[in-house]
Amino acid sequence: MKNKKIVMDAEGIDRSLTRIAYEILEKNKGVEDLVLVGIRTGGVFLAERLRRKISGIEGKEVPLGILDITLYRDDLQTSHPKPRLGKTDIPFSLDKKKVVLIDDVLFTGRTIRAAMDALIDFGRPMLIQLAVLIDRGHRELPIRADFVGKNLPSSLWEAVSVILTEKKGSDEVVIEIR
Amino acid sequence: MKLNRKDILGIQELSVEEINLILETADSFIEVSTREIKKVPTLRGKTVINLFYEASTRTRTSFEIAAKRLSADTINISASTSSVVKGETLIDTAKNLEAMNPDIIVIRHSAAGAPHMLAAILRQSIINAGDGAHEHPTQALLDMMTIRSRKGTISGLKVAIVGDIAHSRVARSNIHGLTKMGASVCVAGPATMIPLDIEKMGIVAHTRVEEAIRDADIVMVLRIQTEREKQNIFPSLREYAQYFSLNRRNIGLARKDVLIMHPGPMNRGVEISSDLADGPHSIILNQVTNGVAVRMALLYLLTGGAS
Numbered sequence: 268m269k270n271k272k273i274v275m276d277a278e279g280i281d282r283s284l285t286r287i288a289y290e291i292l293e294k295n296k297g298v299e300d301l302v303l304v305g306i307r308t309g310g311v312f313l314a315e316r317l318r319r320k321i322s323g324i325e326g327k328e329v330p331l332g333i334l335d336i337t338l339y340r341d342d343l344q345t346s347h348p349k350p351r352l353g354k355t356d357i358p359f360s361l362d363k364k365k366v367v368l369i370d371d372v373l374f375t376g377r378t379i380r381a382a383m384d385a386l387i388d389f390g391r392p393m394l395i396q397l398a399v400l401i402d403r404g405h406r407e408l409p410i411r412a413d414f415v416g417k418n419l420p421s422s423l424w425e426a427v428s429v430i431l432t433e434k435k436g437s438d439e440v441v442i443e444i445r
Numbered sequence: 446m447k448l449n450r451k452d453i454l455g456i457q458e459l460s461v462e463e464i465n466l467i468l469e470t471a472d473s474f475i476e477v478s479t480r481e482i483k484k485v486p487t488l489r490g491k492t493v494i495n496l497f498y499e500a501s502t503r504t505r506t507s508f509e510i511a512a513k514r515l516s517a518d519t520i521n522i523s524a525s526t527s528s529v530v531k532g533e534t535l536i537d538t539a540k541n542l543e544a545m546n547p548d549i550i551v552i553r554h555s556a557a558g559a560p561h562m563l564a565a566i567l568r569q570s571i572i573n574a575g576d577g578a579h580e581h582p583t584q585a586l587l588d589m590m591t592i593r594s595r596k597g598t599i600s601g602l603k604v605a606i607v608g609d610i611a612h613s614r615v616a617r618s619n620i621h622g623l624t625k626m627g628a629s630v631c632v633a634g635p636a637t638m639i640p641l642d643i644e645k646m647g648i649v650a651h652t653r654v655e656e657a658i659r660d661a662d663i664v665m666v667l668r669i670q671t672e673r674e675k676q677n678i679f680p681s682l683r684e685y686a687q688y689f690s691l692n693r694r695n696i697g698l699a700r701k702d703v704l705i706m707h708p709g710p711m712n713r714g715v716e717i718s719s720d721l722a723d724g725p726h727s728i729i730l731n732q733v734t735n736g737v738a739v740r741m742a743l744l745y746l747l748t749g750g751a752s
Binding site: 335338339343344348349351352353354355356384385388389390 | 447448449466469470472473474476477480481482484485486487490515742745746748
């Protein structure tokens with residue numbers, strides 16, 4: 268906890284999300300066929316906030332799903348005990364939908380690979396886009412985000428965490444040396 | 446909390462935290478079975494062997510469906526069509542299966558302790574799918590999951606288990622589990638079917654079904670093994686039905702929102718009347734649905750690389 272630095276505060280997070288909401292609407296020309304899917308756990312609260320912002324702008328509700336990617340992870344073969352499984356809740360079909368996948372931090376890209384495999388099991392989306400609050404680099408798969416709150420060049424020995432009021436007391440993005 | 450054990454042999458050795466972890470994981474697995482594509486890639490390349498030395502439809506099918514929905518390969522072996530009829534011992538059968546490198550072996554056997562013996566000699570994970578009159582842990586887990594999903598909690602509930610307690614592995618596993626989770630459990634049945642020292646398990650024993658189900662939140666009815674009629678444990682199925690069945694007359698003693706459970710297969714008109722089995726208080730088919738989720742949770746939690 269010695270080398271802890273706040274790289275984004277509450278206002279910064281909120282402005283980024285506002286911009287992303289506008290970008291999503293611009294790129295998709297409105298909310299028709301648009302659905303949001305937040306990746307557990309970090310992406311869920313961000314997805315809820317984006318949904319509120321989008322409905323505030325357009326005056327229309329966008330469906331929101333929650334995805335737990337644990338069952339699609341590529342490191343399950345080697346992990347024992349197993350990571351805790353959360354609930355997936357996508358109460359609508361993804362067939363022919365424009366799906367915006369939402370996560371807090373984009374890092375190796377492995378979570379997003381798992382999430383895309385999971386989404387395909389729920390139908391055949393028209394397209395999948397990716398929105399993240401932080402892109403910290405170090406990709407291990409050919410994946411990039413369509414909407415990025417902040418590009419944060421980081422070292423592999425640093426930890427980047429997005430802290431949100433829904434879970435803890437404050438809204439901030441911190442970077443610290445492990 | 447993590448499940449850090451090789452085998453699931455009984456509820457007796459599980460901690461409250463482990464039970465909670467299994468039930469919560471199972472809750473998350475419910476959703477997979479409601480999808481149009483009921484399959485996730487989690488156990489790709491894993492092999493599950495169902496080794497059943499006793500008849501079973503529900504449990505064996507449930508394990509097989511659970512494994513398949515997780516993308517594992519499953520092989521079913523039933524004693525009647527295996528080398529057992531040629532006189533092969535359980536250990537030899539198990540050693541031969543081990544040589545083919547499965548990952549999990551699910552075993553049901555009429556001898557109490559058979560899964561424990563396999564667990565000691567095999568490197569594979571063993572899941573007990575019922576051993577004699579000893580334990581049936583996955584049944585108790587799915588029962589607890591069903592109760593919890595309906596009542597929100599297990600702690601503080603009054604649960605009555607009615608039937609042949611002495612020969613019931615379902616009763617034994619449920620007594621271990623429900624008492625650990627804070628329920629108050631009582632049993633009822635003919636005196637010949639209640640073990641003398643059963644109250645040492647932290648429960649109350651009755652010989653009249655009415656005493657047990659009074660104010661009960663849950664009534665769990667056990668199957669009367671009709672073959673036991675010949676063993677002079679009870680005079681006749683008709684007399685059993687008259688004194689110990691759950692029916693419209695005595696269910697009124699339980700709480701208004703009582704839930705009725707049965708591990709199956711049911712003898713309608715013997716231990717439970719048909720109208721109750723099919724009525725609004727019955728959650729018997731929910732138990733079956735949840736059974737798949739509980740078994741998916743166990744397969745998921747037990748498999749993995751080197752620990």
